[in-house]
Amino acid sequence: MELFFANVDWLEILQAVIDTLWMLGVSVLFSALIGTPLGIVMYLTSRGHILQSGIIYSIISFIVNVLRSIPFIILLIMMMPITILLVGTSLGAKGVIPPLIVGAFPFFAKLVENALQKIDNGIIDMAKSYGATTWQIVWHILLPETFVNILSALTVTAIALVSYTAMAGVVGGGGLGDLAIRYGYQRFETNIMLITVVLLVVLVQIIQLIGDKLVGLFKKP
Numbered sequence: 001m002e003l004f005f006a007n008v009d010w011l012e013i014l015q016a017v018i019d020t021l022w023m024l025g026v027s028v029l030f031s032a033l034i035g036t037p038l039g040i041v042m043y044l045t046s047r048g049h050i051l052q053s054g055i056i057y058s059i060i061s062f063i064v065n066v067l068r069s070i071p072f073i074i075l076l077i078m079m080m081p082i083t084i085l086l087v088g089t090s091l092g093a094k095g096v097i098p099p100l101i102v103g104a105f106p107f108f109a110k111l112v113e114n115a116l117q118k119i120d121n122g123i124i125d126m127a128k129s130y131g132a133t134t135w136q137i138v139w140h141i142l143l144p145e146t147f148v149n150i151l152s153a154l155t156v157t158a159i160a161l162v163s164y165t166a167m168a169g170v171v172g173g174g175g176l177g178d179l180a181i182r183y184g185y186q187r188f189e190t191n192i193m194l195i196t197v198v199l200l201v202v203l204v205q206i207i208q209l210i211g212d213k214l215v216g217l218f219k220k221p
Contacts, residue, residue, distance in 0.1 A: 019093040020175035023165045027100035028158050035105040039112025067106040072164050075103050096173035111153035115146045148219050155211025
């Protein structure tokens with residue numbers, strides 16, 4: 001066992017974990033901030049809803065579907081010039097955050113729209129009959145009714161982002177994925193590869209556990 005860990009730099013692994021958590025936290029936050037209102041707009045402008053608009057819905061839906069269809073590794077490479085312009089580098093944890101956000105928020109927006117589609121239109125019609133504005137319907141009906149589903153969607157998105165952060169290691173994105181590529185693949189240090197895989201699995205399990213606990217906490221009896 002001592003031989004297995006002999007070449008392991010635990011400080012470097014700790015830094016990789018911190019970088020992964022940093023990338024994950026920032027990208028989840030901004031994916032939620034962008035994806036939630038985008039999903040709401042898609043729902044409101046879809047057929048049969050308050051702000052029905054075929055043109056607006058088609059444009060937003062097209063953009064979301066295009067971004068969702070681009071494999072993340074390709075998105076990373078495509079966005080390098082934009083990433084450098086925004087944050088000054090395309091390397092390290094800092095350089096991966098913009099592609100992570102662009103890769104995740106369309107996915108989350110679609111999940112939000114799907115969650116909203118499950119709301120009974122009768123509730124919204126009743127609110128409209130009482131003179132509720134669109135903003136009041138969004139704030140007092142749509143968000144409360146779908147809050148638990150949105151939490152579940154955020155958990156799914158966060159788990160997807162864990163795999164995105166690992167994939168970013170291919171282009172020097174920092175974090176556990178970068179560690180696995182540099183040591184496990186390029187230097188054939190299988191033990192470090194196994195450690196990073198175990199840490200990623202543990203991270204996913206923790207995210208799922210926290211998500212399930214929050215859903216259970218806010219779920220209506």
